[in-house]
Amino acid sequence: MTILVTGGAGFIGSNFVLDWLASSDETVVNLDLLTYAGNLQNLEALTQDRRHVFVRGDICDRGMVDQLLARHTPRAVVHFAAESHVDRSIHGPGSFVHTNVVGTYTLLEATRHYWSTRSGTERDSFRFLHVSTDEVYGSLGPQDPAFTETRAYEPNSPYSASKAASDHLVRAWTHTYGLPALTTNCSNNYGPYQFPEKLIPLMIVNALSGKPLPVYGDGMQVRDWLYVGDHCSAVRAVLQRGRIGQTYNIGGWNEQPNIGVVRTICRLLDELKPDASGPRERLITYVTDRPGHDRRYAIDARKIERELGWRPSETFETGLRKTVRWYLENHAWLDAVQSGAYREWVQANYGARTAT
Ligand code: NAD
Numbered sequence: 101m102t103i104l105v106t107g108g109a110g111f112i113g114s115n116f117v118l119d120w121l122a123s124s125d126e127t128v129v130n131l132d133l134l135t136y137a138g139n140l141q142n143l144e145a146l147t148q149d150r151r152h153v154f155v156r157g158d159i160c161d162r163g164m165v166d167q168l169l170a171r172h173t174p175r176a177v178v179h180f181a182a183e184s185h186v187d188r189s190i191h192g193p194g195s196f197v198h199t200n201v202v203g204t205y206t207l208l209e210a211t212r213h214y215w216s217t218r219s220g221t222e223r224d225s226f227r228f229l230h231v232s233t234d235e236v237y238g239s240l241g242p243q244d245p246a247f248t249e250t251r252a253y254e255p256n257s258p259y260s261a262s263k264a265a266s267d268h269l270v271r272a273w274t275h276t277y278g279l280p281a282l283t284t285n286c287s288n289n290y291g292p293y294q295f296p297e298k299l300i301p302l303m304i305v306n307a308l309s310g311k312p313l314p315v316y317g318d319g320m321q322v323r324d325w326l327y328v329g330d331h332c333s334a335v336r337a338v339l340q341r342g343r344i345g346q347t348y349n350i351g352g353w354n355e356q357p358n359i360g361v362v363r364t365i366c367r368l369l370d371e372l373k374p375d376a377s378g379p380r381e382r383l384i385t386y387v388t389d390r391p392g393h394d395r396r397y398a399i400d401a402r403k404i405e406r407e408l409g410w411r412p413s414e415t416f417e418t419g420l421r422k423t424v425r426w427y428l429e430n431h432a433w434l435d436a437v438q439s440g441a442y443r444e445w446v447q448a449n450y451g452a453r454t455a456t
Pocket residue numbers: 106107108109110111112113131132133134135136137138139157158159160179180181182183184185199203231232233234263285286287288289290295
């Protein structure tokens with residue numbers, strides 16, 4: 101048996117592939133374009149593993165996706181590939197529309213064609229799992245109830261709008277063509293192999309090199325943080341036991357204001373790798389806010405618990421400690437990802453922000 105994973109060289113995708121092959125002998129065909137966010141070093145442990153078949157390619161390339169499906173006849177597609185960073189979507193929305201909307205459309209069409217050629221159990225048990233985000237629901241006020249699966253979509257950034265569009269395509273492909281698809285909407289992930297453009301790894305990297313820790317606006321925006329391993333187990337649960345056509349919210353029951361997250365990282369680093377120049381909190385710098393910055397996300401994850409028995413196993417304390425340790429122990433990975441292109445992005449995103 102085989103599954104096709106898209107975006108399996110990115111942060112969550114690579115964690116998913118590693119987790120999958122640690123607990124199953126089922127082959128993973130990993131289709132990834134290796135954009136700036138894709139990194140085969142994440143999958144180094146699988147270099148000699150015949151159960152992992154890596155294919156460099158674009159989900160927008162219909163002919164290639166058709167061939168891949170025909171050759172490997174997967175029993176499921178798990179779709180992670182996307183442009184995923186909100187700040188980059190503000191600087192350049194085009195690639196977000198291309199990959200997240202056109203790419204998902206292309207994958208859906210190729211999968212629909214492939215699925216229509218299957219019969220019997222193969223056809224009945226086939227699944228397409230679309231990995232999406234809580235950002236499609238928009239922004240919450242301080243007293244609003246957490247997002248449920250029935251909340252209206254109100255995406256606010258080019259990134260979340262492109263993901264919302266892809267979610268709607270998946271829904272329509274099930275409703276109209278009967279494609280056996282499911283969608284997950286997850287909150288902010290953190291953990292090993294996350295590219296240091298996102299809040300937690302960026303703060304760890306900057307703090308370790310004594311650079312300013314750029315907190316947007318007043319730092320009181322709230323996110324619901326989930327350890328990546330818990331996201332992977334939730335995706336597996338939905339793939340195995342989720343109901344076709346349903347969406348499942350995934351979250352950590354762990355709302356934190358950004359400034360709280362940054363302070364906790366500083367304290368953990370001070371404990372695990374003290375800095376002779378003093379506590380890392382001295383590096384915190386409030387900077388110009390992100391345009392259109394969503395104030396609060398919170399996930400109501402009761403449906404996935406009720407229907408599939410899934411709950412996160414890490415607390416923020418245990419997950420963040422593991423994460424900080426991982427970055428401290430993986431210098432080579434960290435040095436490699438901070439290449440010239442990374443430095444160009446840091447200049448593009450932070451160069452024009454002023455300290456407030
Ligand atoms: P990421 O940016 O780390 O990785 C994305 C991967 O997709 C990369 O390996 C990249 O090379 C690949 N890719 C991009 N364009 C491609 C294309 N056209 N064809 C093939 N591969 C392509 O992203 P991530 O943080 O791992 O997120 C994975 C998925 O989970 C995304 O769909 C994202 O929207 C969703 N998600 C992320 C989070 C989070 O906190 N990171 C939370 C909820 C949902």
